[in-house]
Amino acid sequence: MSQDGPRRTDGRTSEDGGDVSTRPLLNRRLEGHGSTIFAEMSALAVKTGAINLGQGFPDTDGPEEVREAAVRALRGGRGNQYPPGPGVPELRAAIADHQRRFYGLDIDADTEVLVTAGATEAIAASMLALLEPGDEVIAFEPFYDSYAACIAMAGAARVPLTLRAPGFRPDLDALRDAITPRTRLLLLNSPHNPTGMVLTREEATAIAALAVEHDLLVVTDEVYEHLVFEGEHIPLISLPGMRDRTVSISSAGKTFCFTGWKVGWVTGCAALVAAVRTAKQYLTFVSAGPFQYAVAEALALPGSYFTGFRDDLRGKRDLLAEGLGRAGFEVHRPQGTYFITTDITALGESDGVAFCLALPERCGVVAVPNAVFYDDPDAGRTQVRFAFCKKHDVLQEAANRLRGLTS
Template sequence: MTAARGRLSRRVSGIGAMELAGLMRLAHDVGAIDIALGIPPGDPPAAAIEAATAALTSAQNQYAPPEGLLSLRQLIAAELLRTRGVAVDPVDEITVTCGATEGVLAAVLAVTDPGDEVILPEPFYENYPGVIGLTGAVHRPVPLAGRDWRLDLDAVRAAITGRTRAVLLNTPHNPTGRAFDQAEVSGLLELCVEHDLVLITDEVYERYVYDGRTHVSPLGMPGTADHVIAVGSLSKSLHMSGWRVGYCVASPELTAGIRRVHERTTVGAARPLQQGVSAVGAADFIDDRALFQERRDHLVAYLETLGFDVRMPEGGWFVLAGSSGLAARSDKLVAELVETAGVLLAPGTSFFADRADGLNWVRTTFVRDRERTVEALERMRRFLTVTEQSN
């Protein structure tokens, strides 16, 4: 009898299981404190919950238009204008997706053919290689440069081949915490225009930049509309990560392609949840920056006392901490922390094409409950102290 895996497509067989998923199951079994996943504190705005509940109980449970409710697209357009000063047509330039992950998948499918290449700055969000692989395209990692994790435009240029069709950039960046600056983003976009590529930006943490910085997006940069697909999410700033409401913003031509993909994958996002989000106002978008900046500072300082090498994140929700000064490789360290100390971190191996490049890194988040985070860090201290004494 043919082995079951022989029935799988090559593109699926080539995608490994997410490392963090397995650790999460183990963490659940042992009751570990999770400081790996970025889950926002609190609940969605009351207006969103009330409107979604009303939709569920008033016969609004059938399909919404595949591109998303116009009221929601108008809300997204209004927020882009209010927060960035970018004018977007909600009718022809916005598509509501089932979270930002589907948005990235739809964007890559819309602009690549099997065998095409997508340049991916490394380290990268763990989902990206699998998303690109599912499309039949190939990810081409380009390392960020130096301890400051800067975007190396010369390295990007050198990585462009005749098969390159897109660049996928996450900013603010998961896992490093970089908020790429004007020179980096505009320089990357210039390369894309020069080589007729599409710059796909995942901007789910756009509202989370710290120390007075401003989020920089290629969206709205003059003369480049046909080279940009911006992917966003309402999960973070509205504390509704489980609602899975994201969106893509692009020129009408690119949007038409994205919608054709979207219609043949999920058809559309859940109507009652779209109704809920449509009910929020500008004041309902939760500004957690001051709170998260304070938690970031505390986490970074504490990790440094434990022997981790940490660069202060400029944005996002995560810290990528160097663990080379500790005794164990990060994959072993993370497993032992779950099993022995009851603390869940993300292994750095998840964020690099070559796992070996991630063996000296771990990722943790600073947006979880403060008291539980402190308890997790204390558990880590006790574990590392015992480990050091036994070596």
């Protein structure tokens, strides 16, 4: 061994050897993907005691019978050890039944369903499984921040299709123009976070036709599928030519208000699900054993639960939207999800990031700047997102505080 210390293959020596490489510790593919904006703004809410309308989590738990189902599973020893890799049979069957019940899809619970650690892992596993370096991925912009990180980890390149205010409709001509010989995959989110846009049947059909024409894979993030206030949710996997090219992703967190359980799933043809499972097994392997049994029961809740859940959130949307309008924001009322995108220009503001950082001290409310969801921050520089998945009195208090911006 050299007196200078053990040599490393990257040209560095050990710490006591004296040589220090300038190569960063973080993989260059993840450059710029530090702490998520949600963690930063939630920490700011805790620090200042502000009302947190930034991160999208409810401030109440979901149905008591679902929570008790988790307790029964824990006490009964179901899922306390490693569950099966694809997910417990009861949950996979419930997911297949859900797809049939709501969308008329015939899904094989044994080969066409994969349970994941939330939709976030499902997206990561899909990107890692289906992409190779040099591939291009077209995604709606603004996009949920994990999309960019997952595409980067796979070594692929993201190509944004920008959704523009006021309607945030996808430009289908621009989508066609964005497709190149390197395009491998469309990563689509409807109902769309953060804008609340919901694809129409005509838009979904046109996108599906482009995917078929260019032989593209499609990954759809549908976690807000039961929160459509205007229009209808159209799973792309249900459209002609899409059954064997679509990975459909959803989760229990948003629909049943148990975001901490992190139970998500993938449905698709057996070949696609097998590919995603190959990557997923080296991420978490398995997770949320007892909660899987509880989510199986949640998916079987009567239709009145799903319609009541949607109607309650629609009322909360309207309450906050009206409050934001009275406070001077330009409000882009969403068709779905539980987020409202606003524009701060009418308040005399021009920088959403600076506005959100100052907002807790100014009036005791936390929001998220949409600019962080764009490759081109200027495209969303004056947009700010508020979550309305909170109690009515919390939303009313937030609206009252925000009126102080113009007083």
